[in-house]
Amino acid sequence: MSKPADLDREPARASYLTDGTTVRSWLDTRDHKRVGLMFLVAVLGALFLGGMFAMVLRLSLLTPEGSFVGPTAYNRLFTLHGIVMIFLFLVPAIPSAFGNFMVPLMIGARDVAFPRLNLLGLYLYLIGAVLVLGAMIEGGTDTGWTFYAPYSTSTPSAVVPVLLGIFVVGCSSIVSGINFIVTIHTMRAPGLTWMRLPLFVWSIYGASIIQVIATPVLGLTVLLVAVDHAFHVGLFDPAVGGDPLLMQHLFWFYSHPAVYITILPAMGVVSEVVSGLSRKNSFGYKPIVYSTLGIAFVGFFTWGHHLFVSGQSTFDAGFFGVASMLVGVFTAIKVFTWIGTMYRGAIAFTTPYAYVCGFIFFLVFGGMTGIALATVSLDAHWHDTYFIVAHFHFVMVGAALMAFLAALHYWFPKMFGRAYPEGWGLVSTVLIILGFNATFIPQFLLGNAGMPRRYYSYPAELQALNVASTAGATLLGIGFLIIFVYLVVSLRHGERVPQNPWESRGFEWYTASPPLKENFEHLPTFSHAPHDYQEGHPHGR
């Protein structure tokens, strides 16, 4: 990338944070960075709520007969925990917050293609969140986040507003997916060919394709369940001739790819951080790109592995099992590439790097148990037990959340122009990684011992492992509390940092930190790929 003229001097113009300070200038903004930042605040709120629900669940599971909450409240809490964490945190977290902020910077654009739609996406998200959480006042719902019929169409709890909320959040997801695809197709600066795109942009592109293809089907499914619940028309109700399995197929056609909506952007963050903080070119650029597209494609042919014990032909089960294992191949390509990038790099072992190490461990562990679960005969034993719970928490929380935290720390100086305290950062990383293992490794053992998920009570001999899991969750909570405190303090009192504190050659660092209102004083042109540490750089730093 040719050097923008404003690289060496203090930006004469106000940054995006200070250009307009009224409340209205934020709520009515068209700036992708402000929308991204507001999304970040919103998803952090969702993470806090979902985490609180989880803590209450873990406290209740301290004793075999349950404590603190009754069984009905317990059912509603695990449902809300799932819905908030998946639809309000994991799916939008990295794309809507960091993707919104970074993608235009990385491709040398002044904004996303449709800034007004982008803001609309934020408001749709908030409206959906209000609908989902507002249903708590009516008592919430107790179906689990999967809404399996016929229970979801007959439960007396407030399932309709929750479903409508998910529908609206889905619209937000579609809008942002379309926006990213169009932005990446049409707004790249001169010289930025597809094979020079930063890997984070590629991962957002892959996730957006899944968002656009899968989300409408989820929208339709939740609408059908809501209509069924409201008018008892019986599309999924066996009493009228409906088939509940159809609902499961439609639901997982979205909800399995949703895992890849979550994990692909997480992998993109890891690709950026590994190159930036190892000071090395990606060990393989094209393998990462093609495995991203491979996951986005194969991810659509794996949903049946949720239905191994629901009534599915042996042939289908075999097909979905093998297709699921193929995802493991693509993931392994990425893992080896990251490790190859790290090898003999000049590693800056900082907080984001520590989270990336956690990410790789959790992804491999979660991925390997996933391969085991894709084996039909093994799944028959583990299905609907805590083994599954531990598996998907390793992937969705372990891996995706580690990447989210890595992004939060790696890009904190970019977004706010200030540093976070490195020592406290590493302390909380250690707490979170240890706490996470302590929470979920016992759950693998519990599941293997036969403890079903979503149960309020359990046999007394399983108490020791449950106590261990709750202790781990507490450690996890303390880690998050520390992060929250030091990041909020750093917002105001953190040391001011230069434009590129990591000395990274990722494209997003070629603008001021925090960036100007329209990102660049002069639009850049590109002459090489990002993270070109080996090739020497005319403006080496």
Next chain:
Amino acid sequence: MAGDARLAHHFSSLSVQAHAARLGMWLFLGTEVLLFGGLFVGYAMYRTVYRAAFVACSHHLDRALGTVDTLVLITSSFTMALGLHLARGGRARQATAALGATLALGLAFLAVHGHEYAGDIAAGALPGRLYRAGVELPGAGIFYTLYYFMTGLHSLHVVFGLVLLGWLTRRTARGDFGAGWDTPLELGGLYWHLIDLVWIFLYPLLYLI
């Protein structure tokens, strides 16, 4: 191109902006197809399971009215395309007339379909367990659930399309579109054709087979 009020600040040229808008619209149409796609999958599955009931119920629908619906919508697609063509040629008044005709045909579609719904409801052809219109086969209620949901969702799209058309007709009458720039009209047309296209599949599935 500097100073052109139609060019948003973050695009380098009007042609890039139009390209982006077109791509965005096509992606959106793709999501609409997938939204209906789930319903078509459901229809195919239940038709396989309850074949006899689906054939019998299909014969109970008013085929004449369904055919009128189809002709009305196809004609409206034609007048829509004609409107865009005329606007591009700079003939704003004729274009406005063609779009007005599209609006009228869209309203006619809704009226015919409303009439059909009224007849169905009067005959007791209601969805799910409420069904009591004579077809004594398992799955008749499911057919009507699908019928109401599919045509209802489609009619909802017609309503949105009409609101969009109203706005586009006003702008065309004001002479906003002409040679060189007609993106909103083109995209509105694409949406209207999609509504037509969905109906082209609904009509044989529900009325003919």
